[in-house]
Amino acid sequence: MSRADRTILTAAGSIDRRSFLQLAGLTAGASALGAGLAGGAAAAEPFRIGWVRPTTGRLVTSFNPLYMGGVMAVEEINAAGGILGRQIERVEEDDEALPSKEPGIVRKLRGAGIHYVVGPTGSSQSLSSIAATTAAKMIQATYAAAAEAGDGKRYPYHYQLLFNTDQQAEICVDYMLKNQGLKKIGVLQENTAFGEQATASTVKYLKKAGVEPASVQVYPINAPDLAAYVSNLQKAGVDGVIAWIANIPNAAMIFNTMKSLNWFPPVTGHSGLFLPSLFELVSPEAVKNVYGTYYKSFTWNATEQPGERQVAFAKKLAEIPGAKNNEVNIAASPYYDFVYLLKHAIEQTKSFEVADIKKALDSTKDFPGLLGKVSFTPENHSGIALADITLASVSSGVDKRAMGCMRERAPGL
Incomplete structure (x- = not known):
């Protein structure tokens, strides 16, 4: 006692x-x-988010930089006190970038009581994962450019915070036909799921404008030489090329062939063309008429400059050693905006419940993301509007104003 x-x-x-x-x-x-x-x-228990990325396998080097923006968002939010007093905890799962592994990872995360997921990256990997998270009612954002990933009816728990293949194709076709006034458009496509989807969308928008593609060239990504495909476009009398290339060595072969032919038609394509490593393989002259799809908020022209938040983001990237030469891919990734959008929805509803957060996300209107104003409806989960997408100059990557992830808009935009 x-x-x-x-x-x-x-x-x-x-x-x-x-x-x-x-x-x-x-x-x-x-x-x-x-x-x-x-x-x-x-x-005060941590708010756990599944973090699906490859930590082993052949795509580790390519995919891991795409998660840096998401990590930055988590660190910024945690440093400011977390979400409703809870720190964010990333629960890492290695998918090896294999679509076959995604359903099992979703089951594991769901079994651990996790209801929110960042990743995976890649359209094939993402669609495999989304099918599983839809059944499990887990809220998710992936790096999937496939237009179907933004279908809120088909995938009601997945939110697409990047431009998709349909939007990219529409921007490219509109620029070639309306801005440049060209009539004979050729398509050059890698033989991947991305290439097939982007080309199908390109042909759709060309035909909608009453234009048949002058030539469609499909090349294998492991081909040792792409000169024949470029030559076929030139022989077809093409005066503009819409090129769906997501591989820098392939891009270098294509642009060096055009230079050797002294043929420099306007070329539009994917933002992957902005990687600085391209300039190690081609001269700036070879890409002087090459433009990639990008976000207006990270571009400049004679009258507009990038936003203050985007400049601050670029400066922060410059301080991260692992970000060097990957700045564009990091900036264009959806994960930074998704983490902040989750925070916004949770604080708005004062709830961590999936049903409450889904309702808030489905009614999001003009959320100020880094990539643009994000809006969703229950049916439309493609959050980036066409008005926030543009084409930017590949060669402007060597401009001092680029700051790694900024680019100059294409002429006339």
């Missing part, structure tokens, strides 16, 4: 009534305090 306990006993060894009531009050107070502390501890 403690000294405190002994003080409430009478000489007869019984408990004094006044002392008993005081003890009861103290016990009740202690119980309430304990409950409060327990509740505080529960509230």
Whole structure:
């Protein structure tokens, strides 16, 4: 018996009534305090997000930089106190960039009580994962450019925060036909799922404008020489090329062939063409008329400059050693905006429940993301509007104003 306990006993060894009531009050107070502390501890439990990326396999080097923006967002939010007092915890899962591994990873995360997922990256990997997260009702953002990934009816728990193949094709076709006034458009496509999807969208928008492609060339990404495909476009009398190339060595072969032919038609394509490593394989002259799809917020022209947030983001990237030469891919990734959008939805609803967050996300209107204003409806989960997408000059990557992830808009935009 403690000294405190002994003080409430009478000489007869019984408990004094006044002392008993005081003890009861103290016990009740202690119980309430304990409950409060327990509740505080529960509230302070980390907010866990599944983080699906390859840490082994052949695509580690290519895919891992795409998650840096998401990591930056997590660190910024945690440094500012977290989300409703809870720190974000990334629960890493290695998918080896294999579509076959995605369903198992989703089951593992769901079994661990995780309801929110960042990744995977790649259209094939993402679509495999989305099918599983849809069934499990897990909210997710992937790096998938496939237009179907933004279908809110088909995938009600997946949110696409980047431009898709349909939007990229529409921007490219519109630029060639309306801005440049060209009539004979050729398509050059790698033989991948991305290439097939982008070309199908390109042909759709060309035909919608009453134009048949002058030539469609499909090349294998492991081909040792692409001169024949470029030559076929020139022979077809093509005056503009829409090129779906996501591989720098292939791009270098194509642009060096054009230079050797002294043929420099306007070329539009994917933002992967902005990687600085391209300039190690081609001269700036070879890409002087080459433009890639990009976000207006990260571009400049004679009258507009990149936004303050985007400049601050670029400066922060410059301080991260692993970001060098990957700045465009990091900036164009959807994960930074997704993490902040989750924070916004949770704070708006004051809830971490999936149903509440989904309702908030489905009614998002003009959320100020790095890549543009993000809006969703229950049916449309493609959040980036066409108005926030543009074409930018590949050669402007060597301009001092580029800051790694900025680019100059194509002429006339």
